[in-house]
Amino acid sequence: MEEDKFKAKLPYRYNYWELIKKFCSTYLNPKRKVFFSVQVLHILAAGLILVPPLILRDIIDVAIPERDLGNIITLFLIALGAYFLEAGITAAKEYWGHVVAQEITRDMRNDLYIHYQDLNMRFHDNKKTGELMSRVIDDLNRMQEFVHHGPEALVGSLALLLGTVGLMIYLSPHLTMISLIFVPFLLIFSYVLLKRLHLSFRKIREKKAVMHDRLEDNLAGIKIIKAFANEELEKERFSATNEEHKEARIKAIKYLSILFPGSRFLNALGILVVIGYGGYMVILGQISAGTIVAFYGFLMQFRVPLLRLVNMMEGLSQFFASTERFFSHLELEPDIREKSRSTARQVMGHVEFQNVHFSYDEEEVLRDVSFQVAPQQTVALVGPSGAGKTSIIRLIPRLYDVDSGQVLIDGINVRDWKIRDLRNSIAMVMQDDFLFSNSVTENIAYGRPGAEQEEIIAAAKAANAHEFIEELPQGYDTQVGQRGLKLSGGQKQRISLARAFLKNPRILILDEATSSVDLKTEKLIQEAITRITSQRTTFIIAHRLSTITNAGMILFIDRGRVREMGSHEELMEKAGSYYEFYRMQFEKEKSVTKISQEVDWTG
Ligand SMILES: Nc1ncnc2c1ncn2[C@@H]1O[C@H](COP(=O)(O)OP(=O)(O)O)[C@@H](O)[C@H]1O
Ligand SMILES: [Mg+2]
Incomplete structure (x- = not known):
């Protein structure tokens, strides 16, 4: 059901023939030499399997009646050769067949992975797509077997069955007809x-x-x-x-x-x-006595290839379903695309929203948002949760496109920027920032791959993270993230901050980046923030008043609109929504401060 709903949005539906053509031209073609050699080996191996029953027939019908020991030895050697060759060929085809299948699915997986990274946030936001992604990855794991065993069954088993029936008819059409009478039932x-x-x-x-x-x-x-x-x-x-x-x-x-x-x-x-x-x-x-022996031999090895062939039919329909899902995903177009004529530019840090309307789904989340921020200015976004603060800042690095209006950086629409230029100059620290399963050093260096260890340590110091990192079991080499040491929320946030500091961006965005930090640590971070915000445009979403009041400009956001705009003093004087919000928050913080003086909240 869900899948169908999703599929309806896919740009393409394929028929089987298109799928085969697409699969062959994209993934099989580069490997065609090895692939076709393997198919030839399937046929050769099938041919060799047919030899021993024929030899038995000759031994019984010719060599034994003539008491011809020489002939027996010759036939013995031929059988030996057939078995030996068959073993060698099977080993080779199994090996190379699987290698080709692995290489093909590796290519498919790579393409898919790169493509998933290119897809826009809207795709990744959708929970169902997460499930679909794992479906496709699952599919690939199963395809890997089919890419080898499918052709093996089709070519090898079919060759063996046809060869068997052909030889049986050659030996005795009459007995063939009668002995194969049960095959349809089978x-x-x-x-x-x-x-x-x-x-x-x-x-x-x-x-x-x-x-x-x-x-x-x-x-x-x-x-x-x-x-x-x-x-x-x-x-x-x-x-x-x-x-x-x-x-x-x-x-x-x-x-x-x-x-x-x-x-x-x-x-x-x-x-x-x-x-x-x-x-x-x-x-x-x-018929001769040897003929029944040969028939016996043929029929004994009839069942397995037959089952394989039937099994392949089932595998084939799964394979088609999987490849269709695969190609459909691969052909989803990212809707955030760079214009080819975008030229490389340096971000200076002027940010302007002009009548921006924005929605994730049908419901409008931002309504007519307009404001301007000068380079190196610090702006605080304040407002109740769900107001749209996070949505506003997500539009700056163009994680989403607006519905109408425009977002301008240095007076240029973000749609006209090179995405790389834009995102390289913007660092975001989010509340629930993600640490990769890797060392602390690697996690910080993610802000600027290739940074020197001294720079990493400097960034950690600026984020006031250096001290606790030093105390971790392996210091900067400690493994963190999902499969590593569990860090507290405050520690994670400071590593994320260090990552952002290392990037040294023109535009810094802190979205509740200090929310799970105790007051003492927040003070340390506050210092760090003041230190680095002086040279860049900074957006801060925070609930703590000290953070907000320090900002040059405050935007009070409520239900997707900018309700009030101005400095702390101006807004307090106005005695409007911000004033109310400030008072409520202030009451709350007073009591928190009291508690935190009594308890050590080291995070
Ligand atoms: N990825 C998303 N997909 C759909 N709706 C979202 C998404 N993110 C936020 N929203 C909705 O947008 C509105 C504004 O959210 P947000 O910008 O996160 O508010 P804030 O940061 O002020 O708490 C909320 O109603 C929220 O449910
Ligand atoms: Mg938010």
Whole structure:
């Protein structure tokens, strides 16, 4: 359902033929030499597998009656050669076939990854796209097997089946017809079971994903679960999913248990015909004894390639679905695009909004926002949460495009800037800033890749982060982020600040960047901010009054509009919304200050 809704927005829908053409021309073509060599090897290997039954026939029909030991040795050597070659060829084709498949899926993954990075924020904001992204990545993991085993089944198994039937007809058309009489049943039986098997496998995957999500949720929310004493409830919910997962698996096991013996039995019916009716034909002198032995050999190796071929049909439809999703994602156009005629420029730091209207979805989040900020000025954005402060500052580095009006940097519309120039001159520190699973040094250096260690330390000092970093187990080499040491909110924010300081941007944006810092640390950060804001345009979104009152200009934002604008004194004199807000905030802060004097809030 959700997927369909999303698909409706996709620029393209493909038919199978287009998909094959697209896949071959983009990804298979560069690897075509190895790929086609592997297909030839599939055919050669199939041919070699057909040799031993023929040799047995010759041994029985020719060499043994003539008591010709020399001939037996010759036939023995031929069989030996066939087996040996087949082993060698199979090893080579398995290896190279998988290598090609890995290389193809690596290329696809790279393209997709780069493309996801280019896509606009609106794409990434959408929760459903996160799921779809992991679907496509999942798809790629499964495709990797199919890219090798699909052609293997189609070319190798088909060659083996056709070769077998061809030789059987050559030996005895009559016996062939009668011994293959059960093949249609075998086909239907394996088709039905494999289809069901794939459905249960899909179900298993779904249940596994649900279980995984639930587990992740539970572990992330363990504090809340414990605080509300809901362990029992969670246990029940988990065990319900666990049970469904088990049921799905048991169903799959059931089909598997039937599939192999069942198909073996149906195949054995053909072999029984050879034994019974074939024996009768030998007595009648219609065929030789060696022919039944050869037929026996052929039929024994008939079932597996047949199952593979049927299985490939199922795999093929999944492959088409996966490639379609893949290409659809790859062809999503980022709606934030750079104009080709944009010329490189240096940002000076003048920022102007002219009658900006903006919305994420249908609802307008910013309404007619206009203001101007001179280079090196510090602006505080103040207002209730949900007012649109964060949305305003996101428009400055053009993370989103406005609906109407314009955002100008140095008098030039952001749409006319080179995106790289723009973003290289702007640093943002957000409330919930993200640290990569990497060392502290790497995380700070992200602000300016290639920075010297001294510069990194200087930035950390400016952000008042140096001291606590030194005290970490491995200092600047300590691994942090999701898979590293857990840092407190205040520590994370100071590392983010250091990252921004290192970037030394013309425009600095601090969005509640000091919100999870205790008063003492905030004072330290405040010093640091004053130190670096002097040479750049700074936007500060903060709730603390000291931060706000220091700003040269205050924008009071409410429900998407700029309600009041001016210096702290001017706005206080006006006794309007800002004045109200200030008073309420002031009452709150007085009590917080009192508490923080009693408790050590070192974050
Ligand atoms: N990525 C988003 N997608 C959709 N709506 C959003 C998104 N981010 C914020 N909003 C909505 O936009 C409005 C303004 O939010 P925001 O700019 O974050 O306010 P503030 O920073 O002042 O708290 C809110 O109603 C919020 O729900
Ligand atoms: Mg915000």
